[in-house]
Each structure stands twice: as C-alpha cells, then as structure tokens.
Amino acid sequence: MIQALKKDNELLDDEYLQFMSLSLGNIELLALQSSVISIDGIQDIDYEEPSIKSVGWVNFDNHRIPVYSFTERFDLEQSISNNNKKICAVLKDEDIFISLMCLEATSFRQQIVKLTSLPECMQAQPSPIDSLCLCRNDNKSDVGFIITTKSIVKYINQYATQ
Amino acid sequence: MNKSAAWVMKVDDSLYASVSQMELVHIINRPNTFNVPNAPEYCKNIIIWNDNILPVIDFSCVFNKARSSANCDVVAVIIYRNCNNEIQYGGISLAVTPELEFVDNKQMCKLPDYTGDLQSISLSCFISKEGHEVPILDMSKMFSIKYSEELIRQNC
Numbered sequence: 001m002i003q004a005l006k007k008d009n010e011l012l013d014d015e016y017l018q019f020m021s022l023s024l025g026n027i028e029l030l031a032l033q034s035s036v037i038s039i040d041g042i043q044d045i046d047y048e049e050p051s052i053k054s055v056g057w058v059n060f061d062n063h064r065i066p067v068y069s070f071t072e073r074f075d076l077e078q079s080i081s082n083n084n085k086k087i088c089a090v091l092k093d094e095d096i097f098i099s100l101m102c103l104e105a106t107s108f109r110q111q112i113v114k115l116t117s118l119p120e121c122m123q124a125q126p127s128p129i130d131s132l133c134l135c136r137n138d139n140k141s142d143v144g145f146i147i148t149t150k151s152i153v154k155y156i157n158q159y160a161t162q
Numbered sequence: 163m164n165k166s167a168a169w170v171m172k173v174d175d176s177l178y179a180s181v182s183q184m185e186l187v188h189i190i191n192r193p194n195t196f197n198v199p200n201a202p203e204y205c206k207n208i209i210i211w212n213d214n215i216l217p218v219i220d221f222s223c224v225f226n227k228a229r230s231s232a233n234c235d236v237v238a239v240i241i242y243r244n245c246n247n248e249i250q251y252g253g254i255s256l257a258v259t260p261e262l263e264f265v266d267n268k269q270m271c272k273l274p275d276y277t278g279d280l281q282s283i284s285l286s287c288f289i290s291k292e293g294h295e296v297p298i299l300d301m302s303k304m305f306s307i308k309y310s311e312e313l314i315r316q317n318c
C-alpha cells in the first residue's frame with residue numbers, strides 16, 4: 001500500500017505523509033495515519049473466545065475486530081496479563097480490519113524523507129514490516145519501520161502456520 | 163599480462179573473499195547501524211548512506227555461523243544489480259578494512275572444498291599475494307532473496 005503511493009526510493013520533496021507511531025516498547029512501528037481508524041483502551045477488549053493467535057476482540061462500526069499483541073521480536077502473545085500495553089490501535093484497509101496492542105499511539109513528528117522497500121535479503125523471513133523510511137529530525141537521520149494492515153495480516157497468517 | 167583490481171575482504175585468519183574494484187564504492191568506518199526486528203541473523207542491520215537505506219550482510223555470520231554483531235567496525239558499500247537489473251546498494255560488515263590487490267589470470271585457482279558455503283555465490287577464485295585462496299563473490303546473488311532463503315534453511 002505504501003509503495004502504491006510513492007515510487008520506491010525517491011526522495012520526498014514537499015509532500016508530507018502523515019504517520020502514527022505505535023510503540024511496542026523499544027520498537028516503534030509506523031502506520032499511515034489514514035489507516036488508523038480508532039484508538040481504544042484495553043477496557044474495550046472482549047476476551048471471550050478470541051480468534052487464533054489473537055487476545056480478544058474490539059468493536060468498531062458494527063465490525064468485530066481481532067486484537068493482536070506482538071512482543072518486540074514480533075512473537076504473538078496469547079495473553080496480555082504480563083504486558084504493559086494499554087492501547088489498541090484499529091487499522092483498516094478496504095474491508096480488512098485489525099487491531100494492534102501497543103504502549104502508545106502518537107502522531108509521528110519526524111519528516112519522512114524517503115520510502116524504500118524492505119531489502120530483498122530481509123524478505124525471506126516473515127515480518128510485519130512492509131517497508132522502511134528515512135526520517136529526519138533536527139538534521140539527525142533515522143530509520144522508521146512501516147506497517148500496513150495487509151502486512152500485519154499476512155504476517156499473522158504466516159505465523160499461525162508455523 | 164593485464165591485471166584486474168579486486169578488493170580482498172578478510173572474514174577470518176583462514177577465510178577471505180573478494181569483489182571487483184568497481185563493485186566496492188565506499189568504505190565506512192564504524193557507521194551508525196539500525197537493527198531491523200525479525201530480520202535474518204546474517205543481515206539484521208541497516209545503515210544510512212547518501213540518503214539510502216542499505217542492508218548490511220555480516221560475513222562472519224554467513225561463513226562462520228557466528229552470531230551477528232550489533233556494531234559494524236567496517237562496512238564496505240557494494241553496488242550490484244538485482245534480479246530486475248536495477249542498480250542497488252548493500253553493505254558488507256567486516257572486522258578490518260579490505261585491501262586492493264591487482265590480480266592476473268596466472269593467479270586463478272580452483273575453489274577450495276572448505277568453502278562449501280561459498281560455492282553457490284562464487285564466480286571464481288584466485289591465490290592472493292599473501293597465498294590465500296580468495297573466492298570472487300557474486301554480489302547480486304549474495305543480496306538476493308533466494309540466497310537468503312538458503313541461509314535461513316541452514317540456520318544462519
């Protein structure tokens with residue numbers, strides 16, 4: 001989805017892609033702000049009969065959306081009793097909905113200079129990361145890890161079959 | 163006799179590998195690295211170079227099955243073409259700076275048996291001036307997803 005917006009590896013001039021930063025602790029994942037349709041708290045989670053690999057459900061606009069929780073190594077957690085994540089970010093892409101638990105969900109303030117695909121040699125292992133971005137903040141360069149609704153769903157499906 | 167220039171990269175005291183002079187475009191000492199979560203062990207770091215994000219392959223992890231280091235002492239920036247014939251850049255993490263050597267055909271040799279893991283990504287081999295057998299590596303294959311899948315199967 002991100003690559004459909006921008007040609008790979010081109011420097012972005014004046015345009016601004018707005019992202020939300022979803023914190024898993026030491027790792028922050030960036031999601032297009034337009035794909036994050038709701039931010040819920042853990043009190044909104046229904047833990048009854050969760051789907052495979054999920055921890056529960058949240059409701060949004062008559063949709064029952066599975067909630068997933070990742071560790072910093074992208075292992076799926078089946079129970080959230082020992083983690084500090086209090087927020088569920090609900091992502092949507094067309095008719096695909098998914099909710100991701102995180103510590104914080106904030107607007108990403110750094111300037112995104114360039115988008116690039118995940119390097120080929122890194123694609124052999126399943127990952128929820130869709131692409132990478134070069135960011136700049138006060139002349140300091142940084143790298144961001146971009147996720148999409150589809151990349152998360154694909155990863156979960158691959159993970160569930162392992 | 164015409165000689166070609168090759169960068170000789172040291173993996174360890176007994177293992178060396180090389181690329182042609184034109185393939186190595188920059189040598190960086192102690193660059194800032196960024197760890198990519200869930201990336202394969204042998205290429206889990208990236209660096210920023212000229213506003214490009216480059217994957218960094220750890221040679222010692224590939225060939226010695228050692229755990230990849232979080233820091234890179236030296237990164238050799240390599241230019242190569244991917245399977246779509248597009249120019250790409252990647253990094254190779256080394257312990258020491260590579261050395262440039264001029265090689266002629268008389269130095270060519272058979273790929274030694276101990277470099278079994280290098281067979282699939284070696285183009286040929288030569289004897290360096292120090293007397294080491296040095297495979298010449300195919301960088302396009304080295305940075306490919308196919309080679310990555312092969313290494314993951316071998317648990318690197």
